[in-house]
Amino acid sequence: DIVMTQAPLSVSVTPGESASISCRSSKSLLHSNGNTYVNWYLQKPGKSPQFLIYRMSNLASGVPDRFSGSGSETDFTLKISKVETEDVGVYYCGHGLEYPLTFGSGTKLEIK
Amino acid sequence: QIQLVQSGPELKKPGESVKISCKASGYTFTDYAMHWVKQAPGKGLKWMGWINTYTGKPTYADDFKGRFVFSLEASASTANLQISNLKNEDTATYFCARGRTTKAYFDYWGQGVMVTVSS
Numbered sequence: 613d614i615v616m617t618q619a620p621l622s623v624s625v626t627p628g629e630s631a632s633i634s635c636r637s638s639k640s641l642l643h644s645n646g647n648t649y650v651n652w653y654l655q656k657p658g659k660s661p662q663f664l665i666y667r668m669s670n671l672a673s674g675v676p677d678r679f680s681g682s683g684s685e686t687d688f689t690l691k692i693s694k695v696e697t698e699d700v701g702v703y704y705c706g707h708g709l710e711y712p713l714t715f716g717s718g719t720k721l722e723i724k
Numbered sequence: 725q726i727q728l729v730q731s732g733p734e735l736k737k738p739g740e741s742v743k744i745s746c747k748a749s750g751y752t753f754t755d756y757a758m759h760w761v762k763q764a765p766g767k768g769l770k771w772m773g774w775i776n777t778y779t780g781k782p783t784y785a786d787d788f789k790g791r792f793v794f795s796l797e798a799s800a801s802t803a804n805l806q807i808s809n810l811k812n813e814d815t816a817t818y819f820c821a822r823g824r825t826t827k828a829y830f831d832y833w834g835q836g837v838m839v840t841v842s843s
Contacts, residue, residue: 643827647827649827651829651830653769653830655769660819660833660834660835660836661761661769661819661821661830661833662833663829663830663831663832663833666829666831667829672831702768704768704769706769706771706829708827708828708829709827711783711785712771712785712786713759713771713828714771715768715769715770715771716768717768718768718769
Protein backbone atom coordinates (compact mmCIF):
# COMPACT_ATOMS: atom_id res chain seq x y z
CA ASP A 613 0.00 0.00 0.00
CA ILE A 614 1.13 3.56 -0.66
CA VAL A 615 1.94 5.39 2.57
CA MET A 616 1.17 9.10 2.68
CA THR A 617 3.14 11.07 5.27
CA GLN A 618 2.13 14.61 6.21
CA ALA A 619 4.02 17.32 8.07
CA PRO A 620 3.71 19.20 10.28
CA LEU A 621 1.15 17.69 12.61
CA SER A 622 -0.21 21.16 13.24
CA VAL A 623 0.44 24.70 12.10
CA SER A 624 -0.60 27.98 13.68
CA VAL A 625 -0.98 30.96 11.36
CA THR A 626 -1.79 34.64 11.74
CA PRO A 627 -4.64 35.74 9.48
CA GLY A 628 -3.31 37.20 6.27
CA GLU A 629 -0.09 35.17 6.38
CA SER A 630 0.68 32.06 4.35
CA ALA A 631 0.78 28.43 5.39
CA SER A 632 2.35 25.41 3.74
CA ILE A 633 1.59 21.76 4.39
CA SER A 634 3.77 18.94 3.11
CA CYS A 635 2.84 15.46 2.03
CA ARG A 636 5.13 12.66 0.90
CA SER A 637 4.18 9.41 -0.79
CA SER A 638 6.07 6.12 -0.50
CA LYS A 639 5.69 5.59 -4.25
CA SER A 640 5.71 7.89 -7.24
CA LEU A 641 2.23 9.22 -7.95
CA LEU A 642 3.20 10.32 -11.45
CA HIS A 643 1.31 8.24 -13.98
CA SER A 644 2.53 7.53 -17.50
CA ASN A 645 -0.26 9.79 -18.76
CA GLY A 646 1.52 12.77 -17.18
CA ASN A 647 -0.92 13.27 -14.31
CA THR A 648 0.18 13.15 -10.70
CA TYR A 649 -2.53 11.57 -8.60
CA VAL A 650 -2.46 13.40 -5.31
CA ASN A 651 -5.52 15.14 -3.89
CA TRP A 652 -6.15 17.47 -0.95
CA TYR A 653 -9.14 17.75 1.36
CA LEU A 654 -10.11 20.01 4.25
CA GLN A 655 -12.19 18.80 7.15
CA LYS A 656 -13.57 21.76 9.07
CA PRO A 657 -14.47 21.16 12.72
CA GLY A 658 -17.52 18.95 13.03
CA LYS A 659 -18.00 18.67 9.28
CA SER A 660 -17.38 16.14 6.56
CA PRO A 661 -14.27 16.56 4.42
CA GLN A 662 -14.47 18.91 1.48
CA PHE A 663 -12.63 18.63 -1.77
CA LEU A 664 -9.84 21.15 -2.46
CA ILE A 665 -7.34 20.01 -5.07
CA TYR A 666 -7.01 17.11 -7.51
CA ARG A 667 -4.14 15.80 -9.62
CA MET A 668 -1.67 17.78 -7.51
CA SER A 669 -2.43 21.28 -8.72
CA ASN A 670 -6.02 21.57 -9.99
CA LEU A 671 -8.46 23.52 -7.84
CA ALA A 672 -11.84 21.94 -7.26
CA SER A 673 -14.85 23.97 -8.27
CA GLY A 674 -15.54 26.86 -5.92
CA VAL A 675 -12.22 26.66 -4.09
CA PRO A 676 -10.61 30.10 -3.66
CA ASP A 677 -7.39 30.68 -5.55
CA ARG A 678 -5.66 31.36 -2.23
CA PHE A 679 -5.18 27.59 -2.28
CA SER A 680 -2.58 26.04 -4.51
CA GLY A 681 -0.96 22.65 -4.91
CA SER A 682 2.45 21.75 -6.23
CA GLY A 683 5.09 19.09 -6.05
CA SER A 684 7.08 16.37 -7.71
CA GLU A 685 6.53 12.63 -8.06
CA THR A 686 6.59 11.92 -4.34
CA ASP A 687 6.73 15.25 -2.53
CA PHE A 688 3.77 17.59 -2.49
CA THR A 689 2.84 20.92 -0.98
CA LEU A 690 -0.44 22.60 -0.27
CA LYS A 691 -0.03 26.34 0.11
CA ILE A 692 -2.63 28.66 1.52
CA SER A 693 -1.87 32.29 0.93
CA LYS A 694 -3.54 35.02 3.00
CA VAL A 695 -5.02 32.59 5.49
CA GLU A 696 -8.52 33.40 6.70
CA THR A 697 -10.26 32.28 9.87
CA GLU A 698 -12.57 30.06 7.78
CA ASP A 699 -9.55 27.98 6.71
CA VAL A 700 -9.22 26.30 10.12
CA GLY A 701 -9.52 22.54 10.20
CA VAL A 702 -7.57 19.42 9.33
CA TYR A 703 -6.01 19.10 5.91
CA TYR A 704 -5.54 15.65 4.40
CA CYS A 705 -3.64 14.57 1.36
CA GLY A 706 -4.67 11.38 -0.36
CA HIS A 707 -3.59 9.53 -3.46
CA GLY A 708 -5.76 8.29 -6.29
CA LEU A 709 -3.19 6.28 -8.22
CA GLU A 710 -4.29 2.73 -7.41
CA TYR A 711 -6.25 0.68 -4.93
CA PRO A 712 -6.16 0.73 -1.99
CA LEU A 713 -6.56 4.49 -1.68
CA THR A 714 -4.84 5.97 1.34
CA PHE A 715 -4.74 9.29 3.15
CA GLY A 716 -2.13 11.13 5.14
CA SER A 717 -2.69 11.45 8.87
CA GLY A 718 -3.73 15.08 8.60
CA THR A 719 -2.37 18.52 9.45
CA LYS A 720 -4.35 20.75 11.77
CA LEU A 721 -4.39 24.41 10.86
CA GLU A 722 -5.13 26.83 13.69
CA ILE A 723 -5.38 30.58 13.77
CA LYS A 724 -3.12 32.57 16.09
CA GLN B 725 -27.28 20.69 -6.62
CA ILE B 726 -25.35 17.52 -5.92
CA GLN B 727 -26.03 16.05 -2.50
CA LEU B 728 -25.24 12.87 -0.61
CA VAL B 729 -27.58 12.53 2.34
CA GLN B 730 -26.83 9.81 4.85
CA SER B 731 -29.04 8.19 7.44
CA GLY B 732 -28.99 9.08 11.12
CA PRO B 733 -26.75 8.09 14.05
CA GLU B 734 -26.84 4.54 15.37
CA LEU B 735 -26.26 3.07 18.82
CA LYS B 736 -25.66 -0.66 18.76
CA LYS B 737 -24.45 -3.43 21.04
CA PRO B 738 -21.49 -5.66 20.22
CA GLY B 739 -22.54 -8.51 17.96
CA GLU B 740 -25.44 -6.62 16.41
CA SER B 741 -25.65 -5.40 12.81
CA VAL B 742 -26.19 -1.96 11.35
CA LYS B 743 -27.13 -0.70 7.90
CA ILE B 744 -26.53 2.87 6.92
CA SER B 745 -27.65 4.54 3.72
CA CYS B 746 -26.40 7.25 1.40
CA LYS B 747 -28.94 8.82 -0.96
CA ALA B 748 -27.55 10.69 -3.93
CA SER B 749 -29.26 13.46 -5.82
CA GLY B 750 -28.43 16.07 -8.43
CA TYR B 751 -26.54 13.78 -10.80
CA THR B 752 -26.88 10.49 -12.63
CA PHE B 753 -26.22 7.93 -9.91
CA THR B 754 -24.68 5.31 -12.16
CA ASP B 755 -22.14 7.71 -13.69
CA TYR B 756 -19.97 7.71 -10.57
CA ALA B 757 -18.73 5.18 -8.07
CA MET B 758 -19.59 5.41 -4.39
CA HIS B 759 -16.77 5.09 -1.91
CA TRP B 760 -16.92 4.57 1.84
CA VAL B 761 -14.53 6.15 4.34
CA LYS B 762 -14.21 5.46 8.08
CA GLN B 763 -13.15 7.98 10.68
CA ALA B 764 -12.69 6.72 14.22
CA PRO B 765 -13.16 9.31 16.98
CA GLY B 766 -10.33 11.84 16.89
CA LYS B 767 -8.57 9.94 14.11
CA GLY B 768 -7.92 10.36 10.39
CA LEU B 769 -9.61 9.06 7.29
CA LYS B 770 -9.48 5.43 6.23
CA TRP B 771 -10.74 4.26 2.87
CA MET B 772 -12.97 1.20 3.14
CA GLY B 773 -13.67 0.44 -0.50
CA TRP B 774 -16.11 1.29 -3.24
CA ILE B 775 -19.06 0.02 -5.18
CA ASN B 776 -19.54 0.29 -8.91
CA THR B 777 -22.97 1.87 -9.14
CA TYR B 778 -23.41 0.66 -12.71
CA THR B 779 -22.63 -3.03 -12.17
CA GLY B 780 -23.17 -3.30 -8.43
CA LYS B 781 -19.76 -4.88 -7.91
CA PRO B 782 -18.18 -4.01 -4.57
CA THR B 783 -14.46 -3.81 -3.82
CA TYR B 784 -13.24 -3.90 -0.23
CA ALA B 785 -10.00 -2.74 1.32
CA ASP B 786 -8.27 -5.59 3.14
CA ASP B 787 -9.27 -4.39 6.61
CA PHE B 788 -12.93 -4.37 5.60
CA LYS B 789 -13.34 -7.82 4.11
CA GLY B 790 -15.76 -10.18 5.83
CA ARG B 791 -18.15 -8.19 8.03
CA PHE B 792 -18.73 -5.25 5.70
CA VAL B 793 -21.10 -5.25 2.75
CA PHE B 794 -21.70 -2.51 0.20
CA SER B 795 -24.97 -2.64 -1.68
CA LEU B 796 -27.21 -0.53 -3.86
CA GLU B 797 -30.81 0.43 -4.32
CA ALA B 798 -30.09 1.87 -7.73
CA SER B 799 -33.70 2.74 -8.45
CA ALA B 800 -33.54 4.99 -5.38
CA SER B 801 -30.03 6.32 -6.12
CA THR B 802 -28.95 4.94 -2.75
CA ALA B 803 -25.84 3.15 -1.62
CA ASN B 804 -25.78 1.17 1.61
CA LEU B 805 -23.14 -0.03 4.03
CA GLN B 806 -23.97 -2.94 6.30
CA ILE B 807 -21.70 -3.99 9.15
CA SER B 808 -22.40 -7.28 10.89
CA ASN B 809 -21.12 -8.68 14.20
CA LEU B 810 -20.29 -5.18 15.41
CA LYS B 811 -17.20 -4.69 17.57
CA ASN B 812 -16.19 -1.80 19.81
CA GLU B 813 -13.57 -0.76 17.24
CA ASP B 814 -16.33 -0.19 14.68
CA THR B 815 -17.30 2.91 16.65
CA ALA B 816 -16.68 5.64 14.10
CA THR B 817 -18.21 8.05 11.65
CA TYR B 818 -18.79 6.53 8.24
CA PHE B 819 -18.81 8.75 5.19
CA CYS B 820 -19.98 8.00 1.69
CA ALA B 821 -18.14 9.93 -1.01
CA ARG B 822 -18.66 10.22 -4.73
CA GLY B 823 -15.72 9.35 -6.90
CA ARG B 824 -14.51 7.80 -10.12
CA THR B 825 -13.86 4.12 -10.57
CA THR B 826 -10.17 4.70 -11.24
CA LYS B 827 -7.73 7.47 -10.40
CA ALA B 828 -10.27 8.48 -7.82
CA TYR B 829 -10.79 11.65 -5.91
CA PHE B 830 -13.82 12.40 -3.78
CA ASP B 831 -15.61 15.50 -4.93
CA TYR B 832 -18.78 15.19 -2.85
CA TRP B 833 -19.17 13.72 0.62
CA GLY B 834 -22.12 12.74 2.75
CA GLN B 835 -22.53 14.33 6.15
CA GLY B 836 -21.37 11.16 7.87
CA VAL B 837 -23.10 8.66 10.14
CA MET B 838 -21.87 8.17 13.69
CA VAL B 839 -22.08 4.53 14.70
CA THR B 840 -21.51 3.85 18.40
CA VAL B 841 -20.95 0.29 19.56
CA SER B 842 -21.31 -0.10 23.29
CA SER B 843 -22.63 -2.69 25.70
